[in-house]
Amino acid sequence: MGRGKIEIKRIENSTNRQVTYSKRRNGIMKKAKEITVLCDAEVSLVVFSSSGKMSEYCSPSTTHLKGEDITSLHHRELMPIEEALQNGLASERLLEEENKRLTYILHQQQLEMDGNVREMENGSAYNHDKGREYPSSHNPFGFSLRPMQPNLHDDK
Incomplete structure (x- = not known):
């Protein structure tokens, strides 16, 4: 049995939105790793959640661009x-x-x-004159x- 299509719009329920974000973030990270291995591609991925938390992935050939080693x-x-x-x-x-x-x-x-x-x-x-200041x-x-x-x- 196949999955039904969902409407692409903002999820109003915050709990459901967080669960969906977590699952899809993990899925896109997995896809980035797969395309790096399968296609010998250089992949960099940065994802920010609505709370500002960052998740990142860099393929091994691009890790030097993170500032760890610039000699190469x-x-x-x-x-x-x-x-x-x-x-x-x-x-x-x-x-x-x-x-x-x-x-x-x-x-x-x-x-x-x-x-x-x-x-x-x-x-x-102050100048005092006749009781006035x-x-x-x-x-x-x-x-x-x-x-x-x-x-x-x-x-x-």
């Missing part, structure tokens, strides 16, 4: 790898410089804010905070 590669094969490495290093250096620059700016801003806080604590950030140019905030209720513990 020809000059023409090494050139794109070297170029990709140089591009990655240049990008890394740019990101490092940007990180240093932003860290420096953040540090400068923190020092400036610390200085402003000290000035405010010492009372030098006017922020000076050193105040980083455009407002001042006052309690909503008077302090009942102050003895005046």
Whole structure:
């Protein structure tokens, strides 16, 4: 008795979907191994599940492309790898410089804010005139905070 055809669409039940994925992944891995042996083909297969887990297969003649051994590669094969490495290093250096620059700016801003806080604590950030407070140019905030209720513990 033959198998019936199934409709190719997303399986809604997550348990059934996982079981089908596992069986079909194992099947395609087996097929990749068979075609490598039967046809003397170079096969590489990478499969990612919906959860992000990776499964891979590389035929024995292509395992050096996984980075385990590059001594057997020809000059023409090494050139794109070297170029990709140089591009990655240049990008890394740019990101490092940007990180240093932003860290420096953040540090400068923190020092400036610390200085402003000290000035405010010492009372030098405000000019007192007839009981009113006017922020000076050193105040980083455009407002001042006052309690909503008077302090009942102050003895005046």
